[in-house]
Amino acid sequence: MSENKRVGNKFYFSFEIRILLMLVLMLFLFFLGCFFVSKAFSFTKGDVVTYDESSDIHYEVCLKQNDHYQDACLDEGMQYISDLTHNIYITFLYNVKISTEISYQLGYHLSGITKIYDSNNPRKIFYKNEEKLLNSVDISDDSDKIDIEQSFVFDYARYNKMVQEYRDMYVLADASSEYELILYLEEENETRKVASVTIPLGTSTYGVSKDVLSNMNRNVQLYNRGWNPNTVFYILVSSVLIITSLIFLYHITRLVLKVTNNKSKYQKYLSQILKEYDSCIVNSKEGYKYPKDKQVIKVASFEELVDAKNILKKPIIYSKINDVKSEFVVEDDDKLFIYILKESDL
Secondary structure, three states: OOOOEEEOOEEEOOHHHHHHHHHHHHHHHHHHHHHHHHHHHOOEEEEEEEEEEEEEEEEEEEEOOOOOOOOOEEOOOOOEEHHHEEEEEEEEEEEEEEEEEEEEEEEEEEEEEEEEEEOOOOOOEEEEEEEEEEEEEEEEEEEEEEEEEEEEEEOHHHHHHHHHHHHHHOOOOOEEEEEEEEEEEEOOOOEEEEEEEEEEEOOOEEOOEEEEOEEEEEEEEEEEOOOOOOHHHHHHHHHHHHHHHHHHHHHHHHHHHHHHOOOOHHHHHHHHHHHHOHHHEEEOOOOOOOOOOOEEEEOOOHHHHHHHHHHHOOOEEEEEEEOOEEEEEEEOOOEEEEEEEEHHHO
């Protein structure tokens, strides 16, 4: 491996060091470009927001024609007679209050589950059927709140009759039965139950139970889905960096091929000079140091340097700068005649 040398006031790196430095710089630029590409297409974290989530259910029980009740429908929270019940009007409410405006895309649907099970052990299920009562409804907005209100009419009389017939058919005297109506919220990563109402079936009287949410002051880390706001800038920077690294790779490959190819033009010409003028060339192993008090004259060809050598009767001092560059110097009392041989000039 050739050594680094100082010639005059200039410091020359060896060919191997130059290739290594260019390779390090190329890799640095390439990976920096990749970093900016990842920044351009990354999902970035936004602010932590606080939200209050709640759900509720309102219902009224509407009766068959009878001589006992003046009102057609009864308010919630009472005990009801099964044989007098016709329909139950149910309204599901789901609300979210958010500390800041966000962009959201959600969906929701209603499902119902009919279940007949052992009264002594609810885990023993005799019959279960789940049905979708309302297909998915999509909602989206840029807002600081989410409001869902969905009504449904439950045909109590029909389901109560169906359950009684099933129990009578299979003589399930110790069986209990119920119908659960559920509001499901469809989020990006999950579908979850946010409100449900359970209605007993097959009993002489019944009461309706509700399961609702009341989650206050919850925190969530939002993500900015999509391109980073500085995407265009990052793409431009990454493009410049990656293209520059490819240019470095081209020059590195070109230089290495020049050196590794057998007898490049530079090597042939240098060998010719050293062989033809061997008797008048002095090899400077440590590199030639320019005297500061002498005038430097650069000649355009080696033949002109030979003419200066013949006139001054001085030897030619040869100094190898690196694998693709050499210097030849003729030194006079107050002048230096220099010829620089470079592969890039051939």
